[in-house]
Amino acid sequence: MLKDVLNRVEGQLSLELPFVIYRKPNAQEVHAILQKDAELHHVRDFSEKGFVFAPFNVESPTILLPLHEQLKADFVKEKLPKGLSVNEQKEAGEEKAHHVQIVRQGILEIGKGTFDKVVLSRKQEVACANSPLAIFQRLLNTYDRAFCYLWYHPKVGMWLGATPEILLRTSNNSLTTMSLAGTKAFIEGEQPVWGQKELEEQRMVTEYINKALQDKVTGIRQSEVESSKAGNLWHLRTKITAVFQNNLSSIIRALHPTPAVCGMPLLPAKNFIGEFEQYDREYYTGFLGELNFKQEVSRVRSQRNQENKSYKTIKTATELFVNLRCMKFTDAKATVFVGGGITKDSDPLKEWQETVAKSNTILQVIID
Numbered sequence: 422m423l424k425d426v427l428n429r430v431e432g433q434l435s436l437e438l439p440f441v442i443y444r445k446p447n448a449q450e451v452h453a454i455l456q457k458d459a460e461l462h463h464v465r466d467f468s469e470k471g472f473v474f475a476p477f478n479v480e481s482p483t484i485l486l487p488l489h490e491q492l493k494a495d496f497v498k499e500k501l502p503k504g505l506s507v508n509e510q511k512e513a514g515e516e517k518a519h520h521v522q523i524v525r526q527g528i529l530e531i532g533k534g535t536f537d538k539v540v541l542s543r544k545q546e547v548a549c550a551n552s553p554l555a556i557f558q559r560l561l562n563t564y565d566r567a568f569c570y571l572w573y574h575p576k577v578g579m580w581l582g583a584t585p586e587i588l589l590r591t592s593n594n595s596l597t598t599m600s601l602a603g604t605k606a607f608i609e610g611e612q613p614v615w616g617q618k619e620l621e622e623q624r625m626v627t628e629y630i631n632k633a634l635q636d637k638v639t640g641i642r643q644s645e646v647e648s649s650k651a652g653n654l655w656h657l658r659t660k661i662t663a664v665f666q667n668n669l670s671s672i673i674r675a676l677h678p679t680p681a682v683c684g685m686p687l688l689p690a691k692n693f694i695g696e697f698e699q700y701d702r703e704y705y706t707g708f709l710g711e712l713n714f715k716q717e718v719s720r721v722r723s724q725r726n727q728e729n730k731s732y733k734t735i736k737t738a739t740e741l742f743v744n745l746r747c748m749k750f751t752d753a754k755a756t757v758f759v760g761g762g763i764t765k766d767s768d769p770l771k772e773w774q775e776t777v778a779k780s781n782t783i784l785q786v787i788i789d
């Protein structure tokens with residue numbers, strides 16, 4: 422029962438021991454991983470098995486929760502009260518002025534030819550006295566299609582999020598990733614109409630991912646661009662599949678960070694972010710998820726003139742998600758992180774509004 426899993430996680434938290442509790446997109450099951458001690462483990466080369474939590478900055482270490490104890494339970498949807506809507510939240514004048522200013526600066530740099538795209542973000546602090554586990558349950562109720570999680574390590578902190586973006590999925594040698602960018606508000610009963618700006622910024626991400634993977638995989642295929650709903654927003658998405666051989670580490674290093682969260686070309690965009698954002702993204706726009714999990718797959722093999730034979734195979738699977746629509750808890754405070762892609766056609770005020778809409782994904786479940 423979910424209640425039992427939540428109780429175990431609560432106990433883990435009161436002992437200040439590391440854990441993660443999560444549900445994958447469109448899935449029923451809630452999983453929890455509990456670490457039996459407070460040791461801080463780091464990933465060396467992605468050949469490890471466990472739950473990873475990686476920061477935006479590739480020079481900082483990626484954390485690994487070993488699979489000391491794994492729990493799971495089915496999630497049943499409940500009717501819960503909704504939180505505040507975006508219009509009811511106060512817009513902070515200073516934050517807005519700063520964000521609009523750095524977006525203007527970014528557009529100027531694009532004009533000079535320093536880069537074609539940069540993703541600029543900000544953080545927002547709000548008071549939050551609710552229990553993290555209660556907020557996690559609200560997240561599960563609200564965002565069926567997202568990867569919803571609550572992660573804790575006493576030496577690092579506590580993070581929570583509902584992300585729509587896959588960094589990569591592998592099952593033995595097959596790989597799936599996605600190019601997700603471009604944002605529009607979701608309006609009930611309406612399909613989004615995409616402009617040149619969004620199509621162009623998403624195309625850049627697709628192109629970058631294809632290039633980044635080119636010498637590391639075979640048989641790259643990509644889907645048509647499609648509209649994908651994420652909470653109160655729409656994004657543009659292309660699915661990309663390929664085959665790889667024993668080089669997961671080099672693939673992860675090639676993909677993270679994509680221009681969906683950093684920019685293109687990578688280095689000048691990253692330098693600009695470092696200079697102008699004026700805060701540490703920490704784990705926002707990093708990635709998290711299952712690394713090298715063993716999956717038992719049941720199959721039925723039909724053989725001519727013989728009875729159907731069922732057999733089981735073990736697959737190695739990795740599922741990593743980009744840490745978006747997320748927040749960090751500290752005492753009775755929550756820090757929400759949001760950003761958006763800037764291109765030559767960006768309008769600074771609209772970019773600010775986009776971050777307000779994105780922050781609402783999380784603020785909606787923490788404020789009541």
Ligand SMILES: C=C(O[C@@H]1C=C(C(=O)O)C=C[C@H]1O)C(=O)O
Binds near residue numbers: 540601758
């Ligand atoms: C950077 C964020 O989202 C990313 C940026 C998007 C955009 O610029 O339109 C859309 C989806 C994400 O790839 C965020 O949610 O903070």
